Amino acid sequence: MSADTRPLLHTPLHALHLELGARMVPFAGYAMPVQYPAGILAEHRQCRHEAALFDVSHMGQLLLKGADAAAALETLVPVDVIDLPLNKQRYALFTNAQGGLLDDLMITHREDGLFVIVNAACKDADLQHLRDHIGRRCEIVTMFDRALLALQGPMAVHAIARLSPGIETLTFMTGGFFDVAGMACYVTRSGYTGEDGFEISVAAADADKLARALLAQPEVKPVGLGARDSLRLEAGLCLYGHDIGTTTTPVEAALTWAIQKVRRPGGAREGGYPGADVIGKQLAVGALTKRVGLVGLERAPVREGTVIVDRDGHKLGVVTSGTLAPTVNQAVAMAYLPVDHAIVAHEVYAEVRGKRLPMRVATMPFTPNRYYRG
Amino acid sequence: MTTKFTTDHEWINIEDHDAAVVGITLHAQDALGDVVFVDLPAVGRTFAKGEIAGVVESVKAAADIYMPVSGEVVEINEKLRDEPALANTDPLGTGWFFKVKISNMVEFDELMDGPGYDALLKTL
Numbered sequence: 001m002s003a004d005t006r007p008l009l010h011t012p013l014h015a016l017h018l019e020l021g022a023r024m025v026p027f028a029g030y031a032m033p034v035q036y037p038a039g040i041l042a043e044h045r046q047c048r049h050e051a052a053l054f055d056v057s058h059m060g061q062l063l064l065k066g067a068d069a070a071a072a073l074e075t076l077v078p079v080d081v082i083d084l085p086l087n088k089q090r091y092a093l094f095t096n097a098q099g100g101l102l103d104d105l106m107i108t109h110r111e112d113g114l115f116v117i118v119n120a121a122c123k124d125a126d127l128q129h130l131r132d133h134i135g136r137r138c139e140i141v142t143m144f145d146r147a148l149l150a151l152q153g154p155m156a157v158h159a160i161a162r163l164s165p166g167i168e169t170l171t172f173m174t175g176g177f178f179d180v181a182g183m184a185c186y187v188t189r190s191g192y193t194g195e196d197g198f199e200i201s202v203a204a205a206d207a208d209k210l211a212r213a214l215l216a217q218p219e220v221k222p223v224g225l226g227a228r229d230s231l232r233l234e235a236g237l238c239l240y241g242h243d244i245g246t247t248t249t250p251v252e253a254a255l256t257w258a259i260q261k262v263r264r265p266g267g268a269r270e271g272g273y274p275g276a277d278v279i280g281k282q283l284a285v286g287a288l289t290k291r292v293g294l295v296g297l298e299r300a301p302v303r304e305g306t307v308i309v310d311r312d313g314h315k316l317g318v319v320t321s322g323t324l325a326p327t328v329n330q331a332v333a334m335a336y337l338p339v340d341h342a343i344v345a346h347e348v349y350a351e352v353r354g355k356r357l358p359m360r361v362a363t364m365p366f367t368p369n370r371y372y373r374g
Numbered sequence: 375m376t377t378k379f380t381t382d383h384e385w386i387n388i389e390d391h392d393a394a395v396v397g398i399t400l401h402a403q404d405a406l407g408d409v410v411f412v413d414l415p416a417v418g419r420t421f422a423k424g425e426i427a428g429v430v431e432s433v434k435a436a437a438d439i440y441m442p443v444s445g446e447v448v449e450i451n452e453k454l455r456d457e458p459a460l461a462n463t464d465p466l467g468t469g470w471f472f473k474v475k476i477s478n479m480v481e482f483d484e485l486m487d488g489p490g491y492d493a494l495l496k497t498l
Contacts, residue, residue: 040433041408226407226434301411301431323433324410353413353429 028120060123099278147207152197194235236364296331378485
């Protein structure tokens with residue numbers, strides 16, 4: 001165990017979480033609500049059926065400013081940033097020289113710069129990475145004290161539109177400046193649950209008031225990080241540090257969709273990011289292993305770290321995330337398997353407490369995504 | 375009827391001369407959260423005190439069930455298998471895990487009584 005004894009940081013919604021009866025746990029240096037009194041299952045369903053409010057203020061918000069910011073950022077990600085239209089949002093990856101992943105992030109092209117959201121556990125390292133490599137080419141503005149709220153679920157649009165008429169015209173992966181309940185926010189229509197929804201960046205001083213205004217809507221209930229994890233897993237979305245990391249490439253992680261043609265070999269702005277040689281070659285010939293979804297044929301949850309074997313008991317890989325998925329009501333997991341086993345419907349076995357539980361390779365998401373594309 | 379408790383937050387209650395019932399405490403189910411799966415021991419299997427006899431899993435975590443006393447498993451709660459949420463809604467009643475034929479009553483007598491367990495909870 002690490003001997004990190006630094007006091008936990010609080011988000012601007014800390015007092016509200018306590019007031020709502022949240023169970024607080026340490027996460028990436030912050031005290032965060034893992035669940036409220038309703039419990040993870042009820043909170044998971046709340047998000048799938050109505051609307052869920054998450055505090056994700058622990059995530060790192062940055063703004064990259066200046067005429068050269070997009071070109072500079074392209075030297076760190078295998079993603080088309082230069083052609084990202086105004087108010088459009090895109091998923092991206094910070095790569096290392098071996099083609100592995102330092103973090104995954106969201107980039108939104110705002111009028112005032114490139115708005116970047118990174119993982120809480122990586123934000124200090126990401127900031128240093130940005131300063132070291134592109135600090136001279138653009139202005140890096142940290143907004144780590146801002147709050148970030150996620151309102152997710154099929155009813156989220158009705159709740160937020162009551163507080164910000166017109167916001168419903170946003171489509172998936174677009175954003176804009178909006179007043180929500182009278183508070184200045186930057187809002188994108190995106191999230192980490194597979195549902196329609198919004199992520200709302202707001203000044204720390206306004207966060208509590210905004211959260212209460214959202215929670216006052218009949219569709220909305222608070223939901224913790226526990227359900228956020230089961231929701232994102234059902235949606236087939238990666239959790240950095242678990243499903244992806246410094247030793248997994250975008251090709252191995254089945255994230256090649258995040259690499260636009262223009263940055264691939266033969267594209268107008270091919271390569272030019274760390275690990276481009278490794279990733280470029282894998283884009284052409286494939287990788288040896290691939291991240292896949294697995295569905296259990298038995299009910300037992302198959303959790304992170306579980307060894308996956310073939311029918312003869314030979315080790316194939318390891319589970320990177322797994323739980324009993326509340327919506328699909330089956331054990332679901334992600335794992336890296338050799339590509340000759342990474343075939344949909346192929347049967348493999350999870351070694352759980354001395355038993356071999358059959359699982360089938362499955363397409364992800366495990367639950368259909370319900371994004372609003374207009 | 376006597377109920378005893380373990381430091382691993384199981385309860386054991388002597389039902390009659392042949393079997394004691396084992397389950398998890400209110401505190402244990404609360405700490406785990408929503409139970410979604412239980413793995414119960416095979417009937418007829420003998421365990422030593424402290425051996426892992428089963429597993430209880432919530433969305434978030436898995437926890438081992440330790441045998442509170444040495445003995446033979448004589449019955450398991452099949453209903454709990456189908457309805458794991460009983461461990462949350464009625465942990466001291468219909469959410470019981472298994473019944474064990476105690477091989478050494480001294481082990482049972484040495485377990486904490488109700489006030490002893492309450493005192494333990496206050497230290498957590």
